[in-house]
Amino acid sequence: MSKMTDERTLIFEQNRQTLEGIAYRMLGDLSDARDVVQETYLKWREVDFSSLHSPRAWLITVCSRTALNQLQSARTRRELYVGTWLPEPYLDKLSQDPSAQVELDDTVSVALLLALERLSPPERAAFLLHDVFDLSFGEIASILGKSNASCRQLATRARRRVQEQRPRFHTTPEEHHKLLYAFISAARQGDLEQLMAVLSNNVELYSDGGGKVEALFDILQGANQVARFFISIFDRYHQRNIAVQTLMLRFNGVPGILIYENGQLATALTIDVYAEQIHHLYAIRNPDKLSDFPAKS
Template identity: 45%
Template sequence: MQASSSDPFTAARPRLFSIAYRMLGTRADAEDVVQDAWLRWHGSDQAAVQSAEAWLVTTVTRLALDRLRAAKTEREAYVGFWLPEPLVELDERTPEAFAEQAGELSVAMLWVLERLAPEERAAYLLREMFDQDYADIAKLLDKSEAACRQLVHRASERVQREQPRFDVPREAHLRVLQRFVTAARSGARDALQALLADNAELIGDGGGKVPSFGKVLQGAFRIANLFFATFRRAPDAVLYRIATVNGEPGLLRYVEGRLESAQAFVTDGEKIHTIYAIRNPDKLRGLPQQP
């Protein structure tokens, strides 16, 4: 995909990727949608387009919505829990940084969005994260403005109900993770448990490719035991690398020199409330496979 710096597509591309990724949760699908939009843009009568950005946003959203509807059936048959393909930054100058420009990107948010119907997800994202007018959303979804307001209202209620919200500075988030890594590396089970909220949860995604839990693992004691067991099996073979996972501090875990999982965390700055462990190797392909 090539375009000159003066091409409106180039300026809009970060936003287009942000929309597509938040709709679909995978980099490959988002890139495919953006590529398709690029082809359509360069095959269109650009002189007749009043607003290039509006045209591109509409096109990408419709393409992503069609793809999400098709993917719903596949994801319902997915083995275990479906978590998004992580966007990981090891250097803030990497291209993934643009995905943060339009708002919330966390794995926790995408976990909730995955439970919305495709049109609810599109309406919510366009309104709450990309500040689109209801008139534009209605036109895009071929619904009335009142119906779109209702879609956004229902989606907002679910997001607020299901997503833990903690206003935690990045530095505090990092401090908690650093303490967690220290405890996990040394096999300090009590220290691990002390860092976890009593009702902490761990949600794993193995996709049927690698072992994972078929239900949410609950409780500080059980989760601490899980990390302690990993340490005991291979105390010298487990390495944690702090990285930015979907815009927030997270971890890459390597076992015997190979990437085993990308982990995202919900924390209040003192305790860890949720761990999302993405283990499906298909979703880890674009990440550094060795520490």
């Protein structure tokens, strides 16, 4: 392997995590994001990087444009998606800097990714590239092919719409973990009163089976309805002699739970928490979206 090839590979690998982060937040799909990174790499192999003023800027530009192009087809696929669509889970890559970790966690939350789905592709790109990846509006203008002022307006409009959808209060990882554990324990024990205590009155349950496994077709709302639904699920496990194991694991920036049925991974469950209650539950059951997790307990 030549020195030039070594350097080319090193530069790309130094930026791989950033590129995957951009593509994942743009698309909400880890498999598609990795395809975008691979396409970026193939283009990178053909360019004379020694002539580039900033190889990192070139990589981010190509990756962002490729993700934008893919987002158009992804949105079309989601219009045909069976049932509720949820982002593919993103396993945490822990930072050594606690303050940076909090910021990173917030930018891959399911709540944020769902809020981003309501934006136009240019709004989504401008918001992410500026607010998450700290690019200047001049750099974003070059990527999107728009003026600085237009990109600033896109980011401002996107930021306002995102803030309308996101929780106003943050919770600590310890509080999040405590509520998640209390919820799953009460569900397993069939304790309706305890479940109602940890759920907000207007709690919403999102369930994504992708038409491949059993899942709720629509969003289930209300503490009583959601509590009774989970009690019925664990009661059915008991009636059918299905052995259930759970594993706590961080993904999308917060503690989550993997639920195994007879040793096989069936569900990745995570929650939104604020004001000491659970406000949203996200149950990802589509097997195509669970491939990054341990398949067996």
